[in-house]
Amino acid sequence: MLGALRDACLRAGVEIVTSAEVIGATPRGELRFANGETQRADLAVGADGIWSKVRETLGLELLHEQTLEGALRTMIPARPGDFAPEDTGKYIENWNGTRRLLITPVTQEHTYLALTCPSTDTAARNTRVDKSLWKASFPAWSHLIDRIGDEVSWGVYSTIKCKAWSSGRSVILGDAAHAQPPNLGQGGGMAMQNGLALATALQDVAAPQEIPDALERWERQERDIVEHCQKWSCLYGEVTFLPDEVRTTVIRSAMAHPWVAGQVFRAANHQPTGASVLFG
Numbered sequence: 001m002l003g004a005l006r007d008a009c010l011r012a013g014v015e016i017v018t019s020a021e022v023i024g025a026t027p028r029g030e031l032r033f034a035n036g037e038t039q040r041a042d043l044a045v046g047a048d049g050i051w052s053k054v055r056e057t058l059g060l061e062l063l064h065e066q067t068l069e070g071a072l073r074t075m076i077p078a079r080p081g082d083f084a085p086e087d088t089g090k091y092i093e094n095w096n097g098t099r100r101l102l103i104t105p106v107t108q109e110h111t112y113l114a115l116t117c118p119s120t121d122t123a124a125r126n127t128r129v130d131k132s133l134w135k136a137s138f139p140a141w142s143h144l145i146d147r148i149g150d151e152v153s154w155g156v157y158s159t160i161k162c163k164a165w166s167s168g169r170s171v172i173l174g175d176a177a178h179a180q181p182p183n184l185g186q187g188g189g190m191a192m193q194n195g196l197a198l199a200t201a202l203q204d205v206a207a208p209q210e211i212p213d214a215l216e217r218w219e220r221q222e223r224d225i226v227e228h229c230q231k232w233s234c235l236y237g238e239v240t241f242l243p244d245e246v247r248t249t250v251i252r253s254a255m256a257h258p259w260v261a262g263q264v265f266r267a268a269n270h271q272p273t274g275a276s277v278l279f280g
Contacts, residue, residue, distance in 0.1 A: 024057035027168025200274035
């Protein structure tokens with residue numbers, strides 16, 4: 001994804017500068033860097049993640065809450081026969097107590113694994129993965145767990161809420177504005193949808209002084225779907241701490257109801273603003 005973004009930027013004539021640490025922003029469209037430099041533009045965009053310095057210095061944050069649950073995340077080589085024919089190409093979610101194993105085929109060569117557990121489960125959260133422990137929890141997937149590398153990353157989830165997504169001619173995008181637990185797999189999707197909607201909102205702006213009003217209109221239009229997704233992602237995570245037999249009943253019963261399924265998949269099924277222009 002980063003490679004695709006880089007290539008799109010280069011095609012558009014964007015200058016890419018690496019090793020440039022942003023330490024803040026101002027409503028005038030300025031970005032401030034750790035080396036003391038300041039760059040000013042018509043619009044400054046902070047897509048700088050959950051610990052966003054742009055969000056912090058613009059005073060936009062209302063809440064940054066970290067969850068008890070976190071995940072070990074890794075990519076493993078994919079091999080023929082990894083899945084039963086009926087499961088090929090599917091996202092698979094497995095539970096055992098407060099541990100989860102999430103399996104997502106990415107390409108013919110790679111499969112993504114997320115091993116989730118509470119941060120208090122010190123044996124399970126070890127970044128040098130205890131494969132015997134995880135295989136004991138999910139024996140049917142031992143052949144995938146065996147392919148995990150020597151050490152993987154660990155992180156708890158963040159929920160971020162902001163009083164606004166912009167100030168003047170500076171704006172925040174993605175996790176910087178609305179991070180959520182990955183229970184619905186929509187964090188990246190919401191970021192990309194909002195980026196497309198932002199570009200759409202700005203395409204008819206004729207002068208820099210019109211940008212703040214365009215940003216406010218963009219936020220009013222997009223905030224409902226983003227906060228809906230964030231809310232239901234948090235709700236889904238609450239079932240982690242139910243007993244296995246209760247959790248199974250709750251999830252199956254809830255997801256069988258059309259209204260609940262509609263709420264859970266609303267963001268995934270949402271038509272992004274600007275998609276009709278982009279894709280026809």
